[in-house]
Amino acid sequence: MGALPSPAQLMPSPHGRRIGPRQRSPCDLHCHLLSLIRRQGQSKSTSPVDGPHRVSCAPHLSCAQVPNVGGQGGRWLWAQVSVCPLCSSSAESLDRLLPPVGAGRSPRKRTTSQCKSEPPLLRTSKRTIYTAGRPPWYNEHGTQSKEAFAIGLGGGSASGKTTVARMIIEALDVPWVVLLSMDSFYKVLTRQQQEQAAHNNFNFDHPDAFDFDLIISTLKKLKQGKSVKKTLYGANVIIFEGIMAFADKTLLELLDMKIFVDTDSDIRLVRRLRRDISERGRDIEGVIKQYNKFVKPAFDQYIQPTMRLADIVVPRGSGNTVAIDLIVQHVHSQLEERELSVRAALASAHQCHPLPQTLSVLKSTPQVRGMHTIIRDRETSRDEFIFYSKRLMRLLIEHALSFLPFQDCVVQTPQGQDYAGKCYAGKQITGVSILRAGETMEPALRAVCKDVRIGTILIQTNQLTGEPELHYLRLPKDISDDHVILMDCTVSTGAAAMMAVRVLLDHDVPEDKIFLLSLLMAEMGVHSVAYAFPRVRIITTAVDKRVNDLFRIIPGIGNFGDRYFGTDAVPDGSDEEEGGSAS
Structure with missing residues (x-):
């Protein structure tokens, strides 16, 4: 296993350059990382990002998979987990959700997310965007004449994909926008795989962990304006985000715009540590083991090479407001080209x-x-x-x-x-x-x-x-x-x-x-x-x-x-x- 970065390497110097590495024992390293996480947690009351929005994040619910290891074969259950819409990533670490191995539960059939608490509106500091008022998506013949505009958001774990997606939704100010997370499409785990996941030995960052056939069929139906079993229907804009968003050729063909969120690896590691330790109660050894064994190699082998497929690369993630503004302008222009006037056509026919x-x-x-x-x-x-x-x-x-x-x-x-x-x-x-x-x-x-x-x-x-x-x-x-x-x-x-x-x-x-x-x-x-x-x-x-x-x-x-x-x-x-x- 390669040498781990020290807290000094993770924190920028006052002059904007990283301070050189220092030799530390694993025990010292763990202590410093925990200290770093605690300091960041204590600064939440004054941080413009981690402060005020933490108070209001509870009503916003997203869906995470909860594996059920009891019963023959095992099945994925679905549970609602509070996730702040402004958090840096939607990548779910599932260790906290794993029940003890051998716990007796009846198997359930696998399904896509059925989150019934999705907020009907999105509140921002300036306005409230209601998810309502969908204009016609068909012509006077009753047939669909336009497909929804699909945006793909790729990037490493904890790179800020979900935050960028939320910022795009807020800036678009367009109703009927669907945010579809790749985390809702993990494959059913076998009992052996569930035991591996319980001990941080299963690779959730590999393409084989996702059900691409289900992802493709869901996106196709959404683009055609049809309903899907995940409680989504009727989108003008679809934002699909996930670490493997660009890993499948058929999936790429469904995306009208491809965006790669490029965030420094040190920042992604700090975000993942803070999230999994302070918010999900995981131990630092397990987080670092999983990161070095699966997350980082998967990023280098599968995720980073897909950057060349992106139409737009957004450095620094949600901090790059200029790039987000340009994306929003392009989406607006695409939507204007797809506008329909049905009523006048009906009157003249x-x-x-x-x-x-x-x-x-x-x-x-x-x-x-x-x-x-x-x-x-x-x-x-x-x-x-x-x-x-x-x-x-x-x-x-x-x-x-x-x-x-x-x-x-x-x-x-x-x-x-x-x-x-x-x-x-x-x-x-x-x-x-x-x-x-x-x-x-x-x-x-x-x-x-x-x-x-x-x-x-x-x-x-x-x-x-x-x-x-x-x-x-x-x-x-x-x-x-x-x-x-x-x-x-x-x-x-x-x-x-x-x-x-x-x-x-x-x-x-x-x-x-x-x-x-x-x-x-x-x-x-x-x-x-x-x-x-x-x-x-x-x-x-x-x-x-x-x-x-x-x-x-x-x-x-x-x-x-x-x-x-x-x-x-x-x-x-x-x-x-x-x-x-x-x-």
Whole structure:
């Protein structure tokens, strides 16, 4: 084993040069290193980096792997570990997380991270960045016309990759950014490997320790705008960071920008020592043994040679604000080139076409026309508006259920006679409401479908661009086999409905299992949805012919949400939701 650097070598001199090495015994070296770590820990109250942000780091959670050595074969479990977003590295030292060898635990199936406590926003000293407001990622045909911009961050352990990633996210000021750590993709360890890891004898810094097939498939789905089992969906920018980020050729082809964080080896060693000793309770002998046996050789053999593959090399890591500013400017320019204007394209398309065959309009009986007359009347009181709207919703839901698949079945009556009837042939029915007006249709669905699962999607219009933006999403698990009833009270251009359908398709719901329900639609919205998604069933109680220059249905029903909830803020005949629902 080579000679270890002394604390004097690790600390810069007052003149900016390292002081020459001094001969010390291993015992002296360990004492000096511990002293160095303690001094750095005591200075946290005054350090601009290690001081104030330590107080607020607890709410930020990331996912680390916890190996379960009990049971046959062993499995990786997942646990939430507090990690400050401004820490210098996301590389996890797993020794503290290892249970005693032989501890009896039942094996678990391996999965990717399911961290449910990811913060919905990112707070900085100047502003709060909400992870919301995703603009359209598809064209007027309903197909994805742009992929997410993928950034790869490579570098040695404790080089500052995570800190650089966080700084890029803060400086970008762009919502819907996904930070994907390579630490979430370690392979399942065998029992022998788990025993080696418990004694610092397993190499977590080798390419063979990572599941590159899973990494590649996850990145591909994220770039295509699809959901993945790690609770991530819908990214405009993907930041993938890890020590082996550039070690696979297929993975490199998925990255639009490759950044290598180059930090001095002495600084990386000090950071790793401080992290593993003071924060994770490891002993200094184990840390140094692991560093010299695995971490440093892996850096020299696998990580440092990948620097030549990087588009940008960032010396000094997070301290190089100039390089980070240049990266942010380039990402902004790339995002501007990928911007789409969907709503204007919808308004100019599908003119004078016949209504599609997938459209089903509730039969216009005198009763139905009478209820429409009441809810369209501007003089109708709120109580009457709600009452007759609910009646129409119930009729609409009942009508929609007739399009579900049914199969023949035979039951016995109380008289002991057979009755040849029908039963639902699908797996399950799930309702998804487009907030806020679509939420008013949920009681009617619950009244008709027993134990139906409900999801919600919030889509609002950007007041500057006029484009729909996805702000919130909550869907039940495993809906890909369900028949999904998508509910929105009014559909004018179809922009919000198309976005909601696109979200369901990204969650692997088949197009022919989606039913779009609305009390009132404009012909433009019907054509837009049917043209983009020809197998989606569209069901409504009425279709109005025109949409004015402000994309409002004529003659229309007014702002349904305002009239229903009693928040008549804009008495202008708008069919749009408050805040600009992009129906």
